[in-house]
Amino acid sequence: MRALFPLAVLAFLPALPAMAELSSPVLGDPKQIGELMAQSGLPISRGADIEGMPVLESRIDDIRFNVYFYGCRPLCERMQFVSGFTLPAPMTPQLANQWNLSNPFATVVVSDSGDAFLEMDIGLAGDGIGRKNFDEALASWRVAMNEFRDYIDW
Numbered sequence: 001m002r003a004l005f006p007l008a009v010l011a012f013l014p015a016l017p018a019m020a021e022l023s024s025p026v027l028g029d030p031k032q033i034g035e036l037m038a039q040s041g042l043p044i045s046r047g048a049d050i051e052g053m054p055v056l057e058s059r060i061d062d063i064r065f066n067v068y069f070y071g072c073r074p075l076c077e078r079m080q081f082v083s084g085f086t087l088p089a090p091m092t093p094q095l096a097n098q099w100n101l102s103n104p105f106a107t108v109v110v111s112d113s114g115d116a117f118l119e120m121d122i123g124l125a126g127d128g129i130g131r132k133n134f135d136e137a138l139a140s141w142r143v144a145m146n147e148f149r150d151y152i153d154w
Contacts, residue, residue, distance in 0.1 A: 026134040028076035028124035030054035030069050036131075037067075040138060063145045077125040081106075081141050083118045085154055090114020099151055106144035118148050 026036065034044045034056050045057045049068060054076070056067040063083055071077030096108040096116065106120040120141050122129065129137070148154075 024131060025128040026124070026131055027128040028069065028072065028079070030056060030067075030072075030076065030079075033067065033079065033134075036134060037138065040135070060142045060145055063149060065141075065145065071125070075124070078121060078123050080122070081118075081120045083145055083148075085116045085118070085148070085152060087114065087116060087152060087154070091116045091152070099148065103144060103147070105140050106148065108148070116148075116152065118145060120144060 026033065030046070034046060037056065037058060038044045042058045042060060047055045047057060049055050053072055054069045058065060058067070065081055065083035068080045068082060069076035069078075070080070091108075091110050091114050093110055096110045099108045106118050109117045109119060111117065120137070122134075122137050
């Protein structure tokens with residue numbers, strides 16, 4: 001029986017790095033977040049906004065979106081998923097409010113010209129968020145974008 005214990009331990013060794021990766025926190029590191037998004041099958045390009053803060057550009061189900069980072073010194077305190085939708089007719093504040101009342105995870109903001117922007121904020125300050133929560137946030141963002149696309153018949 002004692003001889004089997006070392007063999008059992010050896011059998012689990014290859015899985016340890018993967019298990020550690022899944023349990024390690026997602027910190028406010030745009031590079032790490034971009035890599036995790038790419039591992040999820042999303043195309044990623046990196047850039048910076050006009051203030052020099054990191055920005056990731058990606059696409060889910062043919063809907064383009066950006067990930068903006070805030071409070072970076074050097075790790076960022078929060079990130080925001082944003083997708084813009086140019087509509088044939090301006091979106092009214094009433095339609096945006098109706099969406100916002102029914103959808104607590106992603107919020108619609110309407111520009112002065114009536115374009116709609118879907119946004120979802122994620123706090124990363126301190127010790128970040130767990131990998132499972134990050135994956136769930138990404139899945140929630142996918143659902144929100146697709147539901148909003150249906151909502152506006154885009």
